[in-house]
Amino acid sequence: MSAHKGPVNPPKPPPFDFEAFLDTGGVAKNVVKYRRGEAIYSRGEPCDRVFYIQSGGAKISVLSHAGKESIVTTLAPGAFFGEAALAGQPVHLATAIATSASAVLVVEKAQMVRLLHSRYALLDRFLIYVLARNFRVEADLVKQVFTATERRLARALLFLARYGKQVVHPHRVLPKVSQEMLAEMVGTTRPRLNVLMKKFKKLGYIDDNGGLKINEAVLTIVLHD
Numbered sequence: 001m002s003a004h005k006g007p008v009n010p011p012k013p014p015p016f017d018f019e020a021f022l023d024t025g026g027v028a029k030n031v032v033k034y035r036r037g038e039a040i041y042s043r044g045e046p047c048d049r050v051f052y053i054q055s056g057g058a059k060i061s062v063l064s065h066a067g068k069e070s071i072v073t074t075l076a077p078g079a080f081f082g083e084a085a086l087a088g089q090p091v092h093l094a095t096a097i098a099t100s101a102s103a104v105l106v107v108e109k110a111q112m113v114r115l116l117h118s119r120y121a122l123l124d125r126f127l128i129y130v131l132a133r134n135f136r137v138e139a140d141l142v143k144q145v146f147t148a149t150e151r152r153l154a155r156a157l158l159f160l161a162r163y164g165k166q167v168v169h170p171h172r173v174l175p176k177v178s179q180e181m182l183a184e185m186v187g188t189t190r191p192r193l194n195v196l197m198k199k200f201k202k203l204g205y206i207d208d209n210g211g212l213k214i215n216e217a218v219l220t221i222v223l224h225d
Contacts, residue, residue, distance in 0.1 A: 029107075030107075031103050031105050032104050033101070033103055034056070034098035034102045034104060035098065035101060036102075038097070039096065040098060041082070041092050041095065041096050042095045043062070043063070043094055044091050044202070045091060046090070046091060046092075047084055047085045047089045047090060047091050049085060049108055049109060050081075050082050050083050050085060050106075050107045051080060051081050051082045051096070051106055052104065052107070053075055053077050053102060053104055054077060054102075054103040055101075056100045056102025056103060057075055057077070057100055057102060058074070058098050058104075059073070059075070059097050059099050060072045060073050060075070060094050060095070061094060061095050061097065081096060082096070085109045086109065086112060086113065086116075088215075090203065090204030091204060093203070149187070149188050149192070149196065152188075153182075153188075153193070153197075154200075156182060157174065157206070160174045160175060160177060173210075173211045174211070174212045179193055
């Protein structure tokens with residue numbers, strides 16, 4: 001009788017092949033060539049596509065509140081980015097620049113959503129791949145893009161939206177509160193609060209059409225520490 005050797009570790013799954021994943025869904029491919037130093041997308045532009053590097057490379061950078069550029073991460077062939085579009089992020093918070101002559105596969109958001117909804121066997125692997133790669137990057141990005149005052153404003157808005165409510169709704173109309181009171185809650189001046197509110201509106205975190213509404217799902221990312 002042979003000695004028990006203990007449990008055998010299962011083999012690791014092969015690396016996620018994004019191009020093969022797209023092929024299985026018959027997604028139309030759009031490969032765009034970029035020169036070194038050319039912007040793939042810029043901060044503030046609509047976030048409505050997923051990108052995949054076939055060759056070359058890219059860097060993701062942000063401008064701090066002091067106006068200094070900081071590189072969040074660098075990407076090599078086989079990496080994809082821009083998938084925040086799938087979570088409803090309206091605009092890019094960072095800029096993606098080609099670090100060499102690059103070929104980038106571009107997938108429209110609607111195409112990607114259809115593929116994910118129809119290929120359940122691959123959905124889990126895709127999501128795990130995205131979360132594992134992006135968790136650290138997103139935390140670093142948020143720290144560099146948003147000041148402490150902006151994060152306090154986000155917390156105040158979420159508190160006001162959820163106060164006394166049992167049902168969570170992604171777009172909640174806030175109770176009426178004066179700008180003086182909100183500025184006091186945040187610990188800033190009213191002129192500075194006006195600047196921050198305009199920035200949040202531009203990023204799609206709030207909407208003042210028919211009362212002040214906040215997008216709780218998107219605004220929550222500001223609270224990463």
